[in-house]
Amino acid sequence: MLLRLSTEDSRPLHEQVAGAIRRAIAEGECAPGDRLPPARELSLALGVNANTVLRGLRALRDEGLLEFRRGRGVTVAGVADRRSALVERVRELVADGARLGYGKADLIEMIKGAP
Template sequence: MLLKLNAADHRPLHEQVAGAIRRAVVEGECRPGDRLPPARDISQALGVNANTVLRGLRALRDEGLLEFRRGRGVTVAEGADLKSALLERVRELVADGAHLGYSKADLIEMIKGVP
């Protein structure tokens, strides 16, 4: 798994780490059931603190994209590829909406009005 962070990205590092792993899942580098490298290895490859990586991994677990299993490490959850792609599109929608001056509540109301 080849992960890269964008130095020009102004999001917190843990969000960038989560985004990089999310992209790897969407692009098929990591498939459901695949085991991720240890957080320490990911942190060394990205040049960030291991706690930063763990925070990103926990966020992805909370989204249902990763599973933490004692003794088996972190694995990609079943259906994570589809869910990850949809979450990425939602994030882009929220960012585009914010750029145009719409709040999340405004976007939710727009979505409710879509047949």
Template sequence: MLLRLNVADPRPLHEQVAGSIRRAIAEGELALGDRLPPARDLSQVLGVNANTVLRGLRTLRDEGVLEFRRGRGVTVAGGADQRSMLLKRVHDLVADAAHMGFSKTELIEMIRGAS
């Protein structure tokens, strides 16, 4: 698994860690049930603090992309690739709406009206 961070990217490092793992899942480098290396190993490879990596991993856990299991480590959750892609599209939509001057509340109303 090849994870990369971009020092020129203005996003916080923990978001880049999460994005890099999402990308690995989307590109098939990580599959359902695959176990991720320990956070300490990932932090050394990426050149960031282990807490930064853990924060990114927790974000993905909260999104349902990863599962934390005591004794088994961190694994890719079922349906993670589809959920990850959908969440990316949602984040892009929110960013686009903000760029056009729409609030999240206005965006939610637009979505409600579309269904």
């Protein structure tokens, strides 16, 4: 799994880490059941603090994309490939809406009214 962070990205580093892993899952680089490298290895490869990587991993766990198992490390969840693609599209929608001046509540109302 090859992850890269952009110095031009204005998002916090932990969000960039989560986004890079989310993208790797969505693009099939990491399949459900695959084990991720330890946070310390990821942090060295990305040039960020291990706590930054852990924060990104916890966010993905909370989204249901990763599973933390004692003694087995961090693995990609069984439904992660489908869910990851959808989560990424939702994030893009929120970002596009913000650029156009719409808040999350506005987008929710639009979605509720959609057929």
